[in-house]
Amino acid sequence: MALIVQKYGGSSVGDAESIKRVAKRVAEAKRAGNDVVVVVSAMGDTTDELIDLAQQVTPMPPQREMDILLTAGERISMSLLAMAINNLGVKAKSFTGQQAGVITDAVYGRARIVDVVPSRVRETLDKGTVAIVAGFQGVNRDENDVTTLGRGGSDTTAVALAAGLGADVCEIYTDVDGVFTADPRIVPKARKVERITYEEMLEMAACGAKVLMLRCVEFGRRCSVPIHVRSSFTGQVGTLVTNEPPAKEASTVEAPIITGVAHDRSEAKITIVGVPDVPGTAARIFEVVALSGANIDMIVQNVSAAATGLTDISFTLPEGDGPAALAALRASQEDIGFDSLQFDDQVGKLSLIGAGMKSSPGVSAQLFAALRDAGINIEMISTSEIRISVVTREDSLNDAVRAVHSAFNLDVEADAIIHAGTGR
């Protein structure tokens, strides 16, 4: 008998039929002898519909009220799911984030969990009842007001509860079969990863793999909660995210040292042309950009031209941060003394990730060769212990991902796999 936390996203509980299907899965886990906690998101498009309503009322909703509004969504899904489970003869009770003891700071709209005190959930489990908990929400202890956790909030709720309860595993149910070596919609020969470390998963998530949110993986790593990413449609074993690398496979001769290839189309590139190559200029530039609220990813500085003493600096950032960063730079043009700005949102980023590359020389050479052979130009490069990222033209990104996936022997036999993504 184990203590299992299961999390179901909005697409898994999109309508009454889906809720009944999830209820069946929960009831099976309970009947198999486990203690079960279920974290649930709002149904389908509920959150978007509520945001739309708010925008009809005011262009600038106060964030406290926005959180009260949005948390109505999980109230609906959690109570319906509890009803559906009870209907199958398994006892279930639903709890808000506050009732489940999810304590957060007071930053409405993107609150961070500061503590989990799941005493009511524990009592409920002790009575043999399934506890349903609203994802994405908590309570701001000082004000006793509801807060929302922002993007990926429900996954984070699930992992935090699993940590607070000392659960054996946190199962994240989603619409794909697990974590893949690449996005199966781009690389049909992508392979499901059986096991992955928190570190690798963090790099994958940071580099555009959307299966798990970054902060949920960070929470899992900090509290050593095993996370099992799996499909709510097929019920097959998915991908296990833990501290331990896949030991058995790594000892075999053909062990892949590479975990996967992630890609990201959501970034843009800003180039600052004609920057005086004197000490302190870069510091000044990135101070200005940081104050605009932009999150900088990669930075490249050209070798300065001897004749002019001028250089160009390029950096990438989320596309949405572009306008603010450009405005901030323009306002400081005289101060910094550059010639002009270029904004390019037609870039793509490819990242090769694998803990194995730490001890394996030549990985970058192999990556660059694969891209060269595919005729793809590299515009920027950055590396970490377990990752190499390159920026290319956005329209050659898919070709790049496929070429790299093949070059590192990640492809499976075409016939051997039934892909996820059918539920998308």
Add this chain to the structure above:
Amino acid sequence: MALIVQKYGGSSVGDAESIKRVAKRVAEAKRAGNDVVVVVSAMGDTTDELIDLAQQVTPMPPQREMDILLTAGERISMSLLAMAINNLGVKAKSFTGQQAGVITDAVYGRARIVDVVPSRVRETLDKGTVAIVAGFQGVNRDENDVTTLGRGGSDTTAVALAAGLGADVCEIYTDVDGVFTADPRIVPKARKVERITYEEMLEMAACGAKVLMLRCVEFGRRCSVPIHVRSSFTGQVGTLVTNEPPAKEASTVEAPIITGVAHDRSEAKITIVGVPDVPGTAARIFEVVALSGANIDMIVQNVSAAATGLTDISFTLPEGDGPAALAALRASQEDIGFDSLQFDDQVGKLSLIGAGMKSSPGVSAQLFAALRDAGINIEMISTSEIRISVVTREDSLNDAVRAVHSAFNLDVEADAIIHAGTGR
């Protein structure tokens, strides 16, 4: 400067536009120098839609979960209204029933308010902020779970909060202009009542006038909260429900001693034929009916026929209680010893209400004469200090209401009134 509690029903906050209109009215009351608390119901059909969702999931939803589900509705309307008020430059914060200190018993689905501890609402008002409170909901103190108050719950929340805060008035905004001497859809010459006592309003509500729910008026009377029923569309002065009768008018020669004519189509009549006219039989019958859960209204026992020693007993009850009462009686037929049962759902009830009739002889004679002149047969009669009710055929009820309304000089000049009901 006064402390005003305003209550807006679901039709007043049916969409974003309506919410903005209500926000304007609230902001005006605040800008006029008042402290303002607003109690709000769920938007339009939200509650029905949520009930429908629950029924898609299970035929028998646990009542605790049903209450969690339904209370999502007020979360949405209260936060949207707070946003809309803030958008007009007036500070507003929304609170759940729990946050507003509405404490109830643990009877989910139709909880009763046992205490109101509105300390957060008070603090909010003291800071010059409008407090928006979710109607229809409270918290069950023992379990710390949300409860709903059942039908008319939001009105009751408003009156209870007004009592707890010592408010100067509780304004119930609705889709009609106030309480009328009769339903204006049946009697075009019905007149708006300026002022009415709690007792008269209770009789009106109990006899089918749907403007205010019985329990809200009961609460108002117990705590002496003046209730002002008015239209959310016109902003005109409506009807004031208080302890004091309309003194000035009563002293004039033509003072109406009658407040109004109520009608009710929702009752049915059961006749028990051939009951042995011996002591204890009636007690036995109504014991059986009470155990079936039926609410009995009027009772008539015929004079027993000397030859047989048998009599007939008729009583009225809400139509929906009919099947259970009939089944209970049938099961006790041998025990009670009656011949047969008749069920008649084609009855209507007319009630004439007025505190003035206590001291005014001849009111019933005048009522019966008016019905006779209109050719309407009376099937049952019951009276109280301030009310006379008669049962007629349902299809002659409208004629009866019009005839009585005229006979007691309640009609206004046809041209003198602009009717409510446009917002229905």
